Amino acid sequence: MEKKTVYQLNDEYLKRILSIHFDRNNGSPYWLEKAKEKNIDVLSEINSFEVFKDLFAFKTRNEMAEYEDDLRTRQLEDFIPRSVKKKAPWIWASETGGTTGIAKRGTWGSQYWDDILDFSNEFLDLHGVPKNENWLFIGPTGPHTTGRLLISIAENRGGMIYCIDMDPRIVRLYLAEGNEKAVQRYVEHLWEQVVPIIKYQNIGVVFCTASLLELLPQYVDVSLFEKVKAVTHAGLAMSRDTYKFLKEDLFPNKPVVGIYGTSVSGISFQKPYEKEDDYRIIYIPSQPFISLEAINEDGTLADYDKQGDVRCFRFTEDSIIPGFIERDKGIRIKPFGKVADRYNWDWICDIQSPASLSGQKMEGVY
DSSP: OOOOSOOOOOHHHHHHHHHHHTOTTTSOHHHHHHHHHHTOOHHHHOOSHHHHHHHTSOOSHHHHHHHHHHHHHSOGGGGSOHHHHHHOSOEEEEEOOOTTSSOOEEEEEHHHHHHHHHHHHHHHHHHTOOSSOOEEEEEOOGGGSHHHHHHHHHHHTTOOEEEEEOOHHHHHHHHHTTOHHHHHHHHHHHHHHHHHHHHHSOOOEEEEEHHHHHHHHHHSOGGGGTTOOEEEEESSOOOHHHHHHIIIIISTTSOEEEEEEETTTEEEEEOOOOGGGTTOOEEEOOTTTEEEEEEOTTSOBOOTTOEEEEEEEEEOSSOEEEEEEEEEEEEEEOOOSTTTTTTOSOEEEEEEOHHHHHTOOOTTTO
C-alpha cells in the first residue's frame, strides 16, 4: 500500500501488518511467542481491528504488566520482524524517559519514519506552519526520539534546525533528591542558551516542551520571539489556560500546534484550531499507524465527551503495540469542524498525565 498520509485503519492494512509480524519464519519472535501462549492463529483468526482487540489486545493494566517489563529487559530485536530487520535501511532504537523505573524501549523503522514525515507535512500545512524556515528545538534529544524526529521534520520542510538539549532524567533526579536549586539553575541554563540563538539567528518555527513555553516570559524578553511564525510543543499535557495564554498573549495570530505521543508509540498531531475547540487541545490519532482510545476501567470504550484511560495501538512494519494502556487520561471526541470528514475516526482531547493531575509535573522543564 503506497498511500502514506493518514487515513482510517482498515482491514487490508491491518492484515498486511499482521502478516509481517506473525509470519512463522520471518515474523517477530516476541509476538509469535505470545500468539502461541494464547493459542491463537493470528493470520487465520484475526481479520479486523475489532477481532484483534477481542482476541489479542490488552484489556487491563495487570494484563499488560509482563509486556511492560519485557520492553525493559528483552532484546529489542525480539519485537522486530526478522524480514524487516533484514531489509530495513535502518531502525531507530528509542527509550522512554524512565518515569516509572527502567526505561522502556521501542523502535521507529525507516518506513514508519518516512510515513511520519509525510503526515507531519500534512498536519503542519493544515495549521499554517510555513516551510523553508529555520527551527529552534528546545527539548530532549539522545534516546528520547523527539530531538531526532524534529530534526528530520525541520530539514524535510526545507529549514535548518538549532538544538538546545534538555535532559529530563537529570531533572527528575534533582527533584527526587529535593534539590530545587539545581532544578532552577538547570532551567536558567536552558534559557541562557536560547537567547543568543533567537536574538541573532533567523528562526521561523520553535519547538519547545509545554512547561518551558509557559515559563518563557520569566526568563526571556518576549519581544525576541516576535519574528517567530509558528510554535510546536509536546511533553506533559498542556492546560486550556496555558494554551489560551500562548495563543492570545505570547504568540497571537500564529499557529501553536500540539504533538502527542511517546518514544515507544509514535506521534499524533493536534487538529487545526477552530473557535469551537474552546482552547481544548484535540488530537487526531495518526491512523492507520496509531489508534488512540479512551477506555473505561473494564476496557470498554468511554462514551463520547467522557474521560477514560488512553489506550494506544500501533501497527507499523517494525512494531505492533496491542493496546498499551497509558498512564494518561483523555476524553473521547466525535470528529467535528472543517476536517471532520477528512479524519472521520475518533479523536481524543484534554490529555492529562499523572503528573499534571497531581500537580507535581517536572517543574519548568517537561
